[in-house]
Amino acid sequence: MTDSFVTLARTEQIPEGAIRVFRAGGRRIAVSRVDGRFYAIDDICTHDGGPLGEGTLMGDEVECPRHGARFNVKTGAVVSMPAVVSVKAYVVRVLGDDVQVEIK
Template sequence: MPEHIVGKTSDIDEGTGKTFTIEGQTIAVFNKSGEIFAIEDTCKHKGGSLGEGELDGDTITCPLHGWQYNITNGECLMNPQVKIKNFPVKVENGEISVEV
């Protein structure tokens, strides 16, 4: 999978996320205590942007209806049969690369 630089670690405040479009996919990138994670941005429930959700530890809550996902593996906490894609992330010299 090719790597795409999406920005610098300083672009994403700790405890927040931002969305990026890479190869036609909208991806949410989160800064959890200095660790960077990337997941599919679209909630499987009603299509809300997870990048606009509230991050609490490993859990992102969709701003539309409160569905929750684990940002480390994409698992849905509301329905164990639902999972969103997570993407490998690399940080070098403060730059964030996401493999898509």
């Protein structure tokens, strides 16, 4: 049986409290580590395309560097304006030292 998980990174590439951008399946995906767990959302802000992976991670929220919208990195949900649409959140798993996301 095949699955649709793709290796994006090694665990050591994403320190605790960091967010980094990786590419897979033609997408840019921002992967963060919060309290030892990994989360993945689309890198592109739904407000005006800002690079969320270059934003500031505060707890489980990332602030877009362009106009300051905030998203929950665990769910992709918008936390504050000016964005009003959530970003896609991906299922993440760790196999050994590999951080993998499900690309459907």
